[in-house]
Amino acid sequence: MDGRVRIARRGIWTVTMMVCVGYIMMWMAMPTAVYLTTWLPKLRSQLNSTYFSSQGTNLLIYTFPVLFVAVAGSLYLHLGAKLPYSEPDREAAKKNRLGRWRRPLMVRGPLGIVSGIELAFFSMFIALLVWSFSTYLHFFFSKISPSQIEDDGGTLWKAKLDRAALSLGILGNVCLSFLFFPVTRGSSVLPLFGLTSEGSIKYHVWLGHLVMLLFAAHGVSYLLLWALTGRLWEVLKWQHVGVANIPGELSLLVGLCLWATTFPSIRRRFFELFFYTHYLYILFVFFFFLHIGISYACIMLPGFYLFMIDRYLRFLQSRSRVCLISARVLPCETLELNFSKSPDLNYTPTSLLFINVPSISKLQWHPFTISSSSSLEQETVSVVVKAEGSWTRKLYEMVAFSPADRLEVSIEGPYGPTSTHFLRHDLLVMVSGGSGITPFFSIIRELIYGKTTLKWKIPKLLVICAFKKSSDLTMLDLLLPISDIPSNLSDFDLHIEAYVTRERELRTEDLKPMRAVWFKPSASDLRFGSKKEIQLQRSKLQTPTKNLQQTPMSRESQFYNPNTELESLPHRSLVESTNVHYGERPDLKRLLFDCKGSSIGILVSGPKKMRHEVAAICSSGLADNLQFESISFTW
Structure with missing residues (x-):
């Protein structure tokens, strides 16, 4: 029976990883001219259903893969709970093929303690943003027409500023699509990749900073463009079709208020202020939906949808009093x-x-x-x-x-x-x-x-x-x-x-x-x-x-x-x-280097200075047997 369960879990994991790879490739293809001019129109013509209209394409491309991974992950974890602990599992874990990659590679920096695996994925995500921004700019610049130049003040650089501001907003939406995954505590997506909600909080922090930086640059760029072209009246415009300006400005203002309280110096001194202002995410997302419309909101909808389900289940659990x-x-x-x-x-x-x-x-x-x-x-x-x-x-x-x-x-x-x-x-x-x-x-x-x-x-x-x-x-x-x-x-x-x-x-x-x-x-x-x-x-x-x-x-x-x-x-x-x-x-350096054994697991929990010191010792390379366990207790 255990053998069948293990085979089933391996099959689920393989299929799920294939879907994840396809999902990542979709993000890479999204800014290209082939996708925007050929694939997307064709998909919209074939998936334009009675019930979903033009949103059917985005629901299939962006929402279905995430929901499939969530459901498959739940089944994978359910089957894993039926497996008893066994010695072969321990022996397989002792091989620890990724041990070197799990070691802290960066200790003192803006990202905190970062392992080799985390730095690799962070670098790939930044590369995705750079690729997307440059590709969108190339595509949008090539589509600038004389009429658009005339609308943007009669000069080419102002038209390019318009397209650059739009590209920054799209990048912000990309980051927002992943923002809610790390804080979905009961989700099956994080455990599927060996992560926990507490250990993933730093990813939420990193993404949050990127989201607000990109959206702030997006908003400032448009304000600058409108001021230079004498169109500041655009600030008070609320279009009923396409992008609405006033909801976008309200969303940005709410997001900036939320963002201001997240910095460590404020969060630690005024935790209650940080705690209560974080509920502004409800207004932020609400005005964001009004700003771009439901069609483009489908891009970030899957992560937010899983977060809201998790939040509702947590609400039901919290209504009871425990003994x-x-x-x-x-x-x-x-x-x-x-x-x-x-x-x-x-x-x-x-x-x-x-x-x-x-x-x-x-x-x-x-x-x-x-x-x-x-x-x-x-x-x-x-x-x-x-x-x-x-x-x-x-x-x-x-x-x-x-x-x-x-x-x-x-x-x-x-x-x-x-x-x-x-x-x-x-x-x-x-x-x-x-x-x-x-x-x-x-x-x-x-x-x-x-x-x-x-x-x-x-x-x-x-x-x-x-x-x-x-x-x-x-x-x-x-x-x-x-x-x-x-x-x-x-x-x-x-x-x-x-x-x-x-x-x-x-x-x-x-x-x-x-x-x-x-x-x-x-x-x-x-x-x-x-x-x-x-x-x-x-x-x-x-x-x-x-x-x-x-x-x-x-x-x-x-x-x-x-x-x-x-x-x-x-x-x-x-x-x-x-x-x-x-x-x-x-004397942590002496105590850790004096430890004997072929594999020594190091766990640390305490002040930031202590955590950084232990991480630096484990990443120094002076002792190959020190294995820094990537379990996060504080962020």
Whole structure:
């Protein structure tokens, strides 16, 4: 049965790639004279149907291939979910033929950390834009007639400026056609190519900048042309046939307002402003459709259509309230939130959840990496929240200082990779700074389950974590779940090098116990991943406490206060494998180059400077065994 599934998936993938190649070739042919003067008129004459009229051609050329890939990708992923993990899969992954191409090729630049594969595709996309622009200019310049020259002020260069402005607008539409794919979280298109929505956010950022640059140049060029030819009245023209000027100007103004808040310096300081202005995309697309008409809008319609379907499904999921069971409160202003989960819901390590707390904001959704393992913790799903912004600080204060009997929470997700390849390495090194360690908890817990239950042959693990204060060491207590801990971790090869950078010794005066706060579920709450409401009288949620009273339970941190009595063998194993350094930063170059093994996987999550430093070390070529894993946690 597995063999038939694999053959079917291989056939689907082959056909889908053929359609994708044809789709790319269509984009290359689109600006040519042969396509514009011969193929397109012939297609329009043959595909001019009663229902679709002239739009039938664009629907077939631009929309059908994308929808076909989306449907085929869904079937491909569905069949892949039926395949169990097997050793041949791991051995095939260990060959890693594209390992060199996956290494960071650019580290410090406007594009951020870019691998060889990403740079190659980015270069090809820029080449497509250059090819399209130059070909459109050649075609449009050759079609300039004396009457057009007369309309544009009687000089040839003004007529050429008119055609150049039109070409810039067409290029903007090309970029807009791909803009929504990276932010379609539940789409099957990204996983089909081994991508995730979180890891593809940077592509959305790159395309967004290109879209607004091209559209801004398009609009400015026409304003300049109208001013030079004495036709500024064109600004107030709204044609009922063809291109309408006023909607285009409104679309550009809305897009510029949206674009202004996306730059990192503004987005990080005024996140709420960035968040709310991003909803202007609705007006941007609406006026864009009015500007160019539905026929040409079909070019960018497929990606936007998939995005709207995804957005609607996310809206349906977000209407339900999930059951929040408990929270672990750490002295470093950090929470671990534990939700009730359906045992049937499975997800891969490093997956994301988007969380909304209506009592804080009904509109704001914030992403958090799942810290639990669906294999190890079948009844719960957990996320870690660090009080670093206004929204997260309000949540921390609500839970830590004035907890209520019940906290209403909605969840979207999970979103993550369809599979992971951590087992292909001999050693897995996880480098983190501050709260950046939280994405690694799900990896460690998943490998604990694989080692203790499935008897996997897992790689050795090295965690290099840097914290500002010694109280932040309590985050290491979250390496293990609040329950479902395997009894024996003595043969689990994990070593932790923890660095406290701003303190030279343990500050005992700040010692505080870690607390667990329990919440009362409501009958209207849902288990995450289930459509059934919680049955209070039968729910397993009652196992931690008899009646889920909201009485905090205290426990000293084993990492922050190692002098306390170790309460269990698993905690003893983890504490004994931890080495804490005070008053210094990790020498990442020395630590990584000292790692031994034929294949060493490097994961990094933390401040931008740390991520760039690790990427630079892996791309230096001084150690061929360092494999930089292209998993994105921050953008």
